Amino acid sequence: MxxxxxxxxxxxxxxxxxxxxxxxxxxxxxxxRKPILFDLHVPSTAEANQEISVKLKLQTQYEECMEVKAYLLSSVPMEGAFNYTQTHCLCNDHTITLFWDFEVIETVKFAIVLKIVNEKNICPNDLAVLPIKGDQYLTYRTEYTN
The missing domain is CATH 1.20.5 (Single alpha-helices involved in coiled-coils or other helix-helix interfaces)
Structure with missing residues (x-):
């Protein structure tokens, strides 16, 4: 035994x-798994009164979809596409690419804000997840004028 x-x-x-x-x-x-993966492209400099393009690619490692809202904030008032808020359904089977084109008049500091939100009629059948933490992301950039 x-x-x-x-x-x-x-x-x-x-x-x-x-x-x-x-x-x-x-x-x-x-x-x-990460809720949001970023790939951001912003030119480092621009000529005064030149239009620039900000390109942001988003992906998720979550199996479920989520509703994301993205917009820009700046240190100086900006016109046009800079003020647009974009809301999309982000799923792991495709990438979302967001664009903002705006004219740089002077050196400007701006933030790219991304929020995971809970809104109706964004994802199919309103099926989306909302993480318990990490539902807002910020990244700051400075666009210098020559």
Whole structure:
């Protein structure tokens, strides 16, 4: 009976060790799916009164779709497309590309704001997820004029 007890204890210890290592590995940040992946293209400089294009590609690693709203904020008043808010359904099977074209009159600091929102009639059948945390993203840029 002592041999069976030792075998059972060793097997139990091995199982607990495997489970513990599995839990630790699954909590590693490399395995966490990201709600939003960004690919932002902004020219670093522009001539005064030149129109520039800001291009933002969005992807998600979530299996579910989510509703995203994107817009720009600036340190100086801007006209035209700069003021447009864009709302889209972001799913893992396709990329969304957003464009803003605006004229740079002087050096301007601006923020690209992205919010995961809960709105009707954006995603098909209104099926979308809203993360518990990390529902707003900001990135700041400065467009210098020559």
């Amino acid at each position: 002592q041999g069976l007890s030792f075998t059972f204890s060793a097997a139990t210890l091995f199982l607990v060790l495997c489970l513990q290592l599995g839990i630790i590995e699954s909590q590693d940040n490399k395995n966490v």
